Amino acid sequence: MKKQAAKSLRAFAIELAVYSVLVVIYFFLVLHLLGDWLYRLETHHRYVYAGVAILLIAGQAVVLDTVTTLLFRFLRGRSR
Amino acid sequence: MFFPISNTHINPIYLVVVGFVIGIFGGFFGVGGSFIAGPALRLMGVDWNYAVGTDLAHIVGKSIVAAKQHRALGNVDLKLGFFMAFGTIAGAECGAQLIQALKRAGNVNTVVSYVAILVYSGIAAFMLWESRKTLRSGRGPSQSGLVKGAESKKDRSAFSPVTRNIQRLKIWPMITLPTSGIRISLWTILLVAFVGGVFSGFLGGGAGYIRMPSMVYVLGIPTHLAVGTDLFEIVISASYGTITHAIKGNVDVLIALVMHTGAVIGAQIGVVATQYFAGPKIRLAFVPLPLIGAAIVIYTLVTGHKL
Numbered sequence: 001m002k003k004q005a006a007k008s009l010r011a012f013a014i015e016l017a018v019y020s021v022l023v024v025i026y027f028f029l030v031l032h033l034l035g036d037w038l039y040r041l042e043t044h045h046r047y048v049y050a051g052v053a054i055l056l057i058a059g060q061a062v063v064l065d066t067v068t069t070l071l072f073r074f075l076r077g078r079s080r
Numbered sequence: 081m082f083f084p085i086s087n088t089h090i091n092p093i094y095l096v097v098v099g100f101v102i103g104i105f106g107g108f109f110g111v112g113g114s115f116i117a118g119p120a121l122r123l124m125g126v127d128w129n130y131a132v133g134t135d136l137a138h139i140v141g142k143s144i145v146a147a148k149q150h151r152a153l154g155n156v157d158l159k160l161g162f163f164m165a166f167g168t169i170a171g172a173e174c175g176a177q178l179i180q181a182l183k184r185a186g187n188v189n190t191v192v193s194y195v196a197i198l199v200y201s202g203i204a205a206f207m208l209w210e211s212r213k214t215l216r217s218g219r220g221p222s223q224s225g226l227v228k229g230a231e232s233k234k235d236r237s238a239f240s241p242v243t244r245n246i247q248r249l250k251i252w253p254m255i256t257l258p259t260s261g262i263r264i265s266l267w268t269i270l271l272v273a274f275v276g277g278v279f280s281g282f283l284g285g286g287a288g289y290i291r292m293p294s295m296v297y298v299l300g301i302p303t304h305l306a307v308g309t310d311l312f313e314i315v316i317s318a319s320y321g322t323i324t325h326a327i328k329g330n331v332d333v334l335i336a337l338v339m340h341t342g343a344v345i346g347a348q349i350g351v352v353a354t355q356y357f358a359g360p361k362i363r364l365a366f367v368p369l370p371l372i373g374a375a376i377v378i379y380t381l382v383t384g385h386k387l
Contacts, residue, residue, distance in 0.1 A: 016345065023341045027092055031334055038333060039084040050326035053333040054319055057137050060337055061144035064344040
């Protein structure tokens with residue numbers, strides 16, 4: 001039981017590390033590129049901005065959830 | 081990192097950590113976590129209107145992840161969630177109108193603060209009493225089993241006799257919810273959602289601190305299902321709130337996106353943790369949450385600083 005918990009914890013720690021690297025890349029690439037465009041959209045086209053905002057947050061939720069699930073599955077599979 | 085929409089400089093690591101903490105709370109208790117996110121954004125100098133709108137956008141993302149995970153564990157009643165979303169949206173509009181009326185009367189802050197303290201403390205006290213009583217008895221009456229072929233997860237509550245009487249109210253149309261294992265009047269569901277919505281519009285945030293306990297005690301939904309279904313319902317109602325706030329210029333989606341990267345991991349941890357706790361223990365652990373909300377309001381009243 002303890003061995004299983006230790007394995008899960010290790011897999012989670014690795015997942016967290018890999019995920020952190022991905023998130024840092026995400027900050028510098030995607031948000032940096034989107035920042036100005038979203039700012040202009042928010043200033044001049046509020047309705048479009050509202051639609052884009054909800055799509056972005058929902059899209060990110062689905063993508064990140066898939067990434068973390070796959071990462072966890074992959075790491076758990078390797079630690080067995 | 082500079083966020084041009086809200087014109088603020090915030091350390092992204094701070095946002096990720098805040099998102100992570102809220103994610104754990106959200107995944108475990110089925111709440112939006114606005115009582116943490118709002119003050120946390122205010123501390124970094126984000127204007128109050130942006131704090132409210134951005135928090136809602138972040139709640140949408142976090143709730144999608146947590147609801148998806150809960151659905152995989154069989155903790156989401158989609159039918160109930162859809163019905164509740166209608167009541168919540170209508171209630172939120174009424175709550176917002178109530179705020180406008182109080183604004184015109186000139187005593188909005190005092191009334192909202194006192195109502196909030198009363199409601200938060202009342203929920204905490206009631207849940208503390210009920211969950212402790214259920215845990216002590218060790219064999220409280222089961223909430224489920226009213227519907228044949230129910231797929232529901234069993235739960236115990238010292239408040240079950242009252243809940244059963246509410247379920248027996250035969251006001252047309254009656255709705256069968258096989259996932260939750262109950263048959264109940266649609267009006268009861270809509271009323272619970274509407275009251276939650278009013279508090280959401282009146283006090284801000286997703287009002288999960290009201291809706292999750294109401295689903296357990298009034299509708300008789302097992303705690304695990306109440307948590308998952310509340311999250312699913314929050315996805316719909318918070319999306320509506322995000323769109324209306326974004327149109328009014330109250331959403332900095334870049335902040336929400338950064339916060340959400342932390343919330344994804346936090347929400348998954350929270351969801352997995354629910355598997356290791358029985359319903360009454362989750363409800364007992366829930367008690368400090370509304371008290372934190374009450375403490376923040378008392379702090380605001382006493383010091384005059386709005387967190």
